[in-house]
Amino acid sequence: MRMPVPYVWLCAFSVTLSALLLFSVQPVLAKLILPWFGGTAAVWSVCIFFFQGMLLAGYGYAHLLARYLTPRRQALxxxxxxxxxLLALPILPNATWKPVGAEDPLTRILGLLLASIGAPYFLLSATSPLVQSWYARREGGALPYRLFALSNLASLAALLAxxxxxxxxxxxxxxxxxxxxxxILCALALSLTAWLGQSTAAAPIAATGRSSAPPWRDRLQWLLLSALPSALLLAVTNHLCQNVAAIPFLWLLPLVLYLATFILCFDRERLHRRPLWTFLGAAALAALSWAELQAQLPVRAAIPLFLAGLFAACMYCHAQLAARKPAPQxxxxxYLMISTGGALGxxxxxxxAPRFLHGYFELPLAIxxxxFTxxxxxxxxxxxxDLAYTGVAIAAVVGAGATILSFEGSALASGRNFYGVLRVAxxxxxxxxxxxxxxxSVNHGSQYVNHPRDTTAYxxxxxxxxxxLxxxxxxxxxxxxxGLGVGVLAAYAKPDDVLRFYEINPLVVDYARTRFRxxxxxxxxxxxxxxxxxxxxERERPNHFDLLVVDAFSGDSIPVHLLSREALQLYLAHLKPNGILAMHVSNLHLQLAPVVERVGRTLGLHSRLIADPRNGDPLQSPSEWVLLARDEDLFFHPALRATARxxxxxxxxxxxxxYNNLLQVLR
Incomplete structure (x- = not known):
């Protein structure tokens, strides 16, 4: 007995809407909590780990439900x-999860996400395997894997939208x-799908050539072929955003390609001819190993190369995974094994990696x-x-070793923590x-060994x-x-001044004190x-600063919570009436000066732009600063009059x- 067409539509609607919700909530919650944890890329990595962990839990729940309960009890x-x-709604995070000091943010982020979105995300994660299970049962064993491709397509649409x-x-x-x-709409649709899915007698699932219980060899391969692309995805994303170029939205491209390989491999099997992608996968791994060793590879070449390599490697793994998919029962x-592999990756x-590797070594190790897989x-x-693939494997190991040795030999000191990898070069x-x-790829400050009082950088x-000043x-x-950096601004201080630095990364503080003067x-x-x-x-009483300098941007990675109207209001509360707020807005990809000017104008502040062009000193960098003040007369001082625009x-x-809109300020 074939499934009524309206029920097919209901299954497709439920899978699509749940996938849209699963992937749209990730940037929403990450955006809401970024201001609480310093706006670093590491926050996004923790969020991805949480969401993949919840996806694993949801798939495990779906497997237990489908295996041990009757259709009616599943629906109930x-x-x-x-x-x-629904009692957990709305999904706005509670302010009690804000950090109160320099404690490890990892556990707080995980606890916050669990309390804010844990239950809804857990149940949405179970949607795709459960609905496919109900579909297969009603259809008497029809292959439901196109619904899996549809789920990934909806996820991709949510990320791009x-x-x-x-x-x-x-x-x-x-x-x-x-x-x-x-x-709420999705919960209603899923409940209806569950009850209609068991409303008639379940047809027996047709036997197929792969209907027997999968052997452990296949199960381990499912695990491995899903873990490696997941690890490679995050490793390539970290490498591109940290070591190649901190470009807005660059993190999105690897995830889009990763999801696209799932869609192609599970919906259009003719597109992933295995011999072709085996060859391309091997070539991609060899190219990635080579690119990892090229310290001076141009950005315009590095980004396409790493993205193409990620796509080809993921296509190989996911094609192998699709070729090994079991019978519908x-x-x-x-799916439980796929999600387990993704979570492990x-x-x-x-x-x-941040706890046990003191450099970005996860990419060469993943390659x-x-x-070897x-x-x-x-x-x-x-x-x-055999000879070609053996050569690729050996080259990958040699490349990984060379990358690690090169990193070790290029720094006087190095360390890694939640906020990234630091080196004193x-x-x-x-x-x-x-x-x-x-x-x-970001310079946090420099110092001449023989001229330690000379100011550098920005x-x-x-x-x-x-x-x-x-x-x-x-x-x-x-x-x-x-933003401390190496403490360059301290060189301008006078003996009767008082300086107060704010720095989120303890490694920066350590190196500024022990490696720079x-x-x-x-x-x-x-x-x-x-x-x-x-x-x-926010925790301190007014400091009555004469000058407050805001320079906490990690290269071109923008902690937007330091540029918001609420942030500027807070700065003003710590500034004297005749004080100046100096915002460092140098950026290759975003025009941030208009953002600061607009926010300042809403608070009645006057603003000026100071552009410092490049000169011949190799340690001095061009920069753009926006100065804001309540009193416009401050900008007519001789030190500012000639350069302030x-x-x-x-x-x-x-x-x-x-609210913020990065697209609006792209250069």
Missing amino acids: VHSTLLALS YPVLIEPRSTAREQATLWTALY HLTYF SLAVGML ALCA LLFLEYRKHIVT PSETPRGPALTLVHG YTPRSGAALA ASLDRPARRIGLI FLADCPAPYEIILGDGRMAL TLIASTHRPWTDD
């Missing part, structure tokens, strides 16, 4: 849990409210594991391919030896921060700095507050904690 249990999950259609047009709270309403177990890269699966098919310049604090004597020629100045040679007293600058200021009034919507 699932619809009851869906009803109870968020930065282009959703984020620019609504606040995070409006997005959370809309998500809540759609979840085992599909919930199949994200656990290895997102959680274990090597993929190469390909060799294992394809060995003894032809002497030529020596270099030779025309003015003698120098040290630079490097975070991936703090040259012509920079906005230096000129603002020169214009405030007062006794006993109080200076606040969000700006703090040690500072003539003024200073203190360093460990933790997110904004969160620390009035900004054109921006017509953009002011950024708030609830």
Whole structure:
């Protein structure tokens, strides 16, 4: 008996809507909690780990439900849990989860996500395998894997729609409210799907050639072929965003390609001819191993190369996975193993690597594991391919070892924590030896060994921060700095000044104190507050700063919570009436000066732009600063008058904690 067409539509609607909700809630919640944890890329990695863990739990629940309960009891249990999950709505995170100091943010993020979205996300995660199970039962064993491809297609649509259609047009709270309403609709649709799925006598599932219980060899291969692409996805994403270029939305491209391979392999099996993708997968792994060793590879070449390599490697793994899919009666177990592999891959890269690897070594290690997996699966098919794939595996291992040795040999000191990898790199310049604090591809500050008082990086004597400080020629100045770097600004301090640094990364503080001399040679007293600058200021009484410098941007990775209207209001509460707020807005890809000007104007502030062009000093960088003040007369001081330019009034919507639009300010 064939399934009524309306029920097929109901299954498709339920799977599509649940997938849209699963993947749209990820950026919504990440955006809501980023201001609480410093706005780093590591927050997104923890979120991915949580969501994959919940996906695993949902798939495990679906497998147990489908295996041990009758269709009627499945419908009763699932619809009851869906009803109870409505009590967890809305999904807005509770402010009690905000960090209160410098404690490890990992457990707080996981606890916050579990409390905010745990129950709804768990049940949505079970939708795809459960609905496919009900479909197969009603259809008497018809293959339901096209619904899996549809689920991935909807996930892909949600990811692409968020930065282009959703984020620019609504606040995070409006997005959370809309998500809540759609979840209620989805809960109703799923309950209806469950009850209609068992309303007639279940047809026996037809036997197929693969209907017997899958052997352990197949199960382990399911696990491995899903874990490796997941690990490679996160490793490539980390490498591109940290070591290649911190470009807005770059993190989205690897995830889009990863999902696209699932869609192609499970919906269009003719498109993934296995010999072709085996060859391309091996070639991609060899290319990735080579690219990992190229320190000076241009960005325009590196990004396409790593993305193409990721796509080809994932196509190989997912094609192998699709070729090994079992009969429909085992599909919930199949999906359970896929989600287990995905969770293990994200656990290895997102959680274990930062704790046990002191460099970004997860990418070369993942490449090597993929190469050996390909060799294992394809060995003894032809002497030529055996030799070729053995060569790729050996090259991947050699490349991994070379990458690690190169990292070890290029730094005087290095370390890794939740916020990333830091290195103190020596270099030779025309003015003698120098040290630079490097975070991936980002320079956090430099110092000449033989000229330790010379200012560098974005703090040259012509920079906005230096000129603002020169214009405030007062006794006993109080200076606040969000973002320590190597402490270059301390070189401008006078003995009667008081400096207060805010730094979220304890490794930065350690290296600034032990490897560089700006703090040690500072003539003024200073203190360093460990933790997110904004969160620390919220806990403190007014500091009455003469100058507050905000320079906590990790290269081109923008913690937007430091640019919002609420953030500027907080800065003003700590600034003297005749004080200056200096915002560092240098960025290759975003025009941030209009954002700061627009937000400042809503608060009645006057603004000026100071652009410091490039000069011949190799350790000095060009920079853009926006200075804001309540009193416009401050900008007519001789130190500022010649270089400070009035900004054109921006017509953009002011950024708030609830709203920002990166697309609007792309260069």
